[in-house]
Amino acid sequence: MTATAEELLARTRDLLAAHPPAATAPADFLRARFDAGLAWVHYPEGLGGLGAPRTLQAVVDGELEAAGAPDNDPRRIGIGLGMAAPTILAYGTEEQKHRFLRPLWLGEEVWCQLFSEPGAGSDLAALGTRAVLDEEAGEWVVDGQKVWTSSAHTARWAILIARTDPTLPKHRGITYFLCDMHAPGVEVRPLRQITGEAEFNEVFLTGVRIPDAHRLGAVGEGWAVARTTLMNERVSIGGMRLPREGGMIAPVAAAWRERPGLRTHALHQRLLGLWVEAEVARLTAERLRQQLAAGQPGPEGSGMKLTFARLNQEISGLEVELLGEEGLLYEDWTMRRPDLVDFTGRDAGYRYLRAKGNSIEGGTSEILLNIVAERVLGLPAEPRDDKDTPWKDLAR
Amino acid sequence: MTARPPRPGRPAPRAPIDLLYSGTEEELRAAVRSLLTDRCDPAGVLARAETGRPHDPELWHTLAAEIGAAGLLVPEKLGGAGAGHREAAVVLEELGRAVAPVPYLTGSVLATEILLACACDGPEAAELLRELAAGRIVCVPALPLTLAPGAPLPAPLHDAGGGVLSGTVSSVADAVAADVLLVLADTGLHAVPADRAALDPVVPLDLTRPLATVTLDAATGTRLADPATARAAVAGALLSGAGLLASEQLGLAEWCLTETVAYLRGRHQFNRPVGSFQALKHRLARLWLDVASARAAARAAADALATAAPEAPLTVAVAQAYCSGVAVRAAEECVQLHGGIGMTWEHPAHLYLKRAKADSLALGTEGHHRGLVADFAELPAP
Numbered sequence: 109m110t111a112t113a114e115e116l117l118a119r120t121r122d123l124l125a126a127h128p129p130a131a132t133a134p135a136d137f138l139r140a141r142f143d144a145g146l147a148w149v150h151y152p153e154g155l156g157g158l159g160a161p162r163t164l165q166a167v168v169d170g171e172l173e174a175a176g177a178p179d180n181d182p183r184r185i186g187i188g189l190g191m192a193a194p195t196i197l198a199y200g201t202e203e204q205k206h207r208f209l210r211p212l213w214l215g216e217e218v219w220c221q222l223f224s225e226p227g228a229g230s231d232l233a234a235l236g237t238r239a240v241l242d243e244e245a246g247e248w249v250v251d252g253q254k255v256w257t258s259s260a261h262t263a264r265w266a267i268l269i270a271r272t273d274p275t276l277p278k279h280r281g282i283t284y285f286l287c288d289m290h291a292p293g294v295e296v297r298p299l300r301q302i303t304g305e306a307e308f309n310e311v312f313l314t315g316v317r318i319p320d321a322h323r324l325g326a327v328g329e330g331w332a333v334a335r336t337t338l339m340n341e342r343v344s345i346g347g348m349r350l351p352r353e354g355g356m357i358a359p360v361a362a363a364w365r366e367r368p369g370l371r372t373h374a375l376h377q378r379l380l381g382l383w384v385e386a387e388v389a390r391l392t393a394e395r396l397r398q399q400l401a402a403g404q405p406g407p408e409g410s411g412m413k414l415t416f417a418r419l420n421q422e423i424s425g426l427e428v429e430l431l432g433e434e435g436l437l438y439e440d441w442t443m444r445r446p447d448l449v450d451f452t453g454r455d456a457g458y459r460y461l462r463a464k465g466n467s468i469e470g471g472t473s474e475i476l477l478n479i480v481a482e483r484v485l486g487l488p489a490e491p492r493d494d495k496d497t498p499w500k501d502l503a504r
Numbered sequence: 505m506t507a508r509p510p511r512p513g514r515p516a517p518r519a520p521i522d523l524l525y526s527g528t529e530e531e532l533r534a535a536v537r538s539l540l541t542d543r544c545d546p547a548g549v550l551a552r553a554e555t556g557r558p559h560d561p562e563l564w565h566t567l568a569a570e571i572g573a574a575g576l577l578v579p580e581k582l583g584g585a586g587a588g589h590r591e592a593a594v595v596l597e598e599l600g601r602a603v604a605p606v607p608y609l610t611g612s613v614l615a616t617e618i619l620l621a622c623a624c625d626g627p628e629a630a631e632l633l634r635e636l637a638a639g640r641i642v643c644v645p646a647l648p649l650t651l652a653p654g655a656p657l658p659a660p661l662h663d664a665g666g667g668v669l670s671g672t673v674s675s676v677a678d679a680v681a682a683d684v685l686l687v688l689a690d691t692g693l694h695a696v697p698a699d700r701a702a703l704d705p706v707v708p709l710d711l712t713r714p715l716a717t718v719t720l721d722a723a724t725g726t727r728l729a730d731p732a733t734a735r736a737a738v739a740g741a742l743l744s745g746a747g748l749l750a751s752e753q754l755g756l757a758e759w760c761l762t763e764t765v766a767y768l769r770g771r772h773q774f775n776r777p778v779g780s781f782q783a784l785k786h787r788l789a790r791l792w793l794d795v796a797s798a799r800a801a802a803r804a805a806a807d808a809l810a811t812a813a814p815e816a817p818l819t820v821a822v823a824q825a826y827c828s829g830v831a832v833r834a835a836e837e838c839v840q841l842h843g844g845i846g847m848t849w850e851h852p853a854h855l856y857l858k859r860a861k862a863d864s865l866a867l868g869t870e871g872h873h874r875g876l877v878a879d880f881a882e883l884p885a886p
Contacts, residue, residue: 353881364883371886379883380874384825391800395523402524411793474786481785485765485792488780 111160113167120171134178138214147213155209163401180215188212188219192267195337199325220263222254230475233278239270250316260296260309263289269330274500282330286322303461304441356423357386382423389415410480417466424460523803529594540602546852553711558605559681568639574612575637583634593751593806600755603855605712607678610644614745621737622729629728643684646718648675652868653742654876663691672719679703679716693734696725710862746867747805747820750827754802757795757834764838798830821876828864835860
């Protein structure tokens with residue numbers, strides 16, 4: 109069945125009538141919402157959805173928000189919602205989908221991503237974490253080191269890619285797993301970054317045993333599965349919806365208005381240039397959303413992250429300069445482990461430092477420029493000799 | 505990782521703005537593009553420009569009268585197509601893509617908007633609009649191309665009494681193609697037949713948009729509006745012209761990008777396509793991003809003008825402050841990345857570079873429009 113907007117609205121009202129948010133525990137409301145197929149309407153029936161067009165989610169969300177219904181705190185479980193879930197939906201067995209999607213959406217189980225390694229960043233397919241099958245036990249034994257893992261310390265599950273056949277070329281010997289973060293041999297260490305915080309972690313995997321039933325997709329097909337995950341990551345990073353003068357430009361514009369003593373002509377020109385660019389970026393993201401809603405996905409999505417990374421860096425750099433003497437200060441270097449990643453929070457110094465990560469995380473700007481050049485503009489790839497070489501023979 | 509959503513308490517923007525192209529707009533684009541592909545190829549534009557008379561009256565007639573592009577901004581009751589700025593913007597994208605030497609921005613946008621704002625004052629303006637919308641005459645404003653929205657208007661020409669006008673206006677675009685000039689005088693707006701003015705062509709940087717100095721020496725015309733109406737009409741037309749110029753700049757930039765990508769895919773050096781070198785791919789990818797962003801800015805301006813949105817002046821200033829630079833950068837990259845061939849007279853890249861650079865001065869520079877943004881967004885200078 110394909111639900112219409114009217115049907116979804118009726119269903120949402122039925123849910124609200126049966127479970128009035130004011131009189132229902134948030135967790136109970138979320139469970140009822142999931143079971144009514146209103147969690148993510150484009151997912152199949154029985155898995156929190158109704159097989160409806162994705163664009164109709166807004167109908168449900170609007171009605172729930174207006175009624176003051178609780179949400180599933182999507183910021184806390186962004187990796188699960190944005191990356192793990194679509195991949196499990198696309199490649200999971202029925203058993204896996206039923207086991208994992210409900211607690212994921214409800215926020216009962218937090219997910220993290222074990223992809224990058226110290227030796228495999230932009231060249232992710234070169235990863236060296238090994239998974240060896242113990243045929244007798246029907247389990248994979250995993251050894252290796254992962255890095256840049258946000259939420260690893262709060263996560264119950266991880267999406268993991270590991271090398272299962274080193275004799276094949278690098279893209280072909282990878283397999284995708286769902287890894288229990290509470291399993292013996294999983295060690296999470298905070299990775300402190302230039303802001304002083306540790307929002308990321310290093311994850312050491314030593315003899316971690318993963319049942320074969322927690323493999324996602326076929327053995328050796330992990331790269332194709334991982335690409336599904338990565339495409340969803342970039343969409344969610346570039347897809348923030350901001351009001352005019354929202355995001356990074358907001359505190360700079362506010363400081364400019366409130367503190368005339370800070371103003372200089374040179375800073376004024378830079379501020380206006382960046383204000384214009386931020387407004388154009390907002391319009392470009394809005395246009396992308398309109399294209400998606402109209403069923404005409406455009407290639408602009410590949411570019412939004414590039415734009416936001418550059419603007420966040422330039423704007424936050426300007427802010428530090430604008431503040432004069434105050435720009436010499438930093439709120440606090442104490443090592444902390446925040447649960448949420450916050451690009452625009454804390455002070456100007458934090459914003460300036462945190463923004464440096466925007467052009468690295470989720471694909472460096474250099475790699476994204478290659479992707480735009482090759483996939484959008486159709487320019488030829490650089491000649492390379494690693495694609496057909498067995499992984500074990502690659503330089504590292 | 506999770507990204508922090510907008511701060512709570514800030515209202516999400518209303519989304520009435522439409523940044524896409526409708527089916528009708530795409531049909532209009534296809535018609536204009538097909539015409540320009542057949543009758544306005546770069547070699548032809550260059551050959552015509554070399555004669556010193558770049559305009560092609562037959563091309564203009566087909567575009568203005570047969571396709572009906574001249575009357576897009578004019579309501580049906582005044583003989584127009586009853587379309588609007590969104591459609592005119594699509595035409596300008598295509599004209600920019602072809603650096604077409606036609607008096608569209610000057611005649612079908614600026615003069616048309618001035619006359620529309622004066623049409624309530626008397627039958628003369630309405631009658632002129634009818635002719636203009638039908639493509640039977642070319643009418644352009646006798647104003648400098650650099651005149652910007654929000655800038656002080658130039659001193660009006662002197663009316664010695666009874667509509668006998670004298671004075672000089674420099675840098676009037678497309679005057680040499682005009683049948684009628686709209687003249688701002690101290691007694692209001694006058695329509696003056698072009699053959700009653702002395703038109704002295706100057707040598708323009710942009711070969712595809714001719715400029716002339718217009719001198720009136722006791723010339724007579726028809727008064728269309730009083731001074732206050734005239735000034736408001738001109739101010740409104742400049743806003744509209746600046747907003748739609750962004751679409752011309754978008755089309756121009758898009759041609760430069762497409763042409764350069766195609767060239768770099770085919771050109772081989774060091775036994776490789778030049779376009780496979782990362783240093784060049786990154787430049788083109790950045791340019792693509794700029795063009796994609798310029799499209800959003802230009803569509804926002806066209807849509808805001810079409811719906812007479814209260815924030816149209818800000819949206820137009822943003823579009824001009826952004827798109828001028830993108831068009832110039834695209835044309836400069838086009839020249840550079842074509843290597844030696846890009847520097848030749850034979851290759852059309854220079855036509856685009858010259859148009860882009862001239863467009864960056866037309867209807868207000870990037871700096872002027874940034875200044876307007878400062879006013880509208882309340883970010884005052886020190």
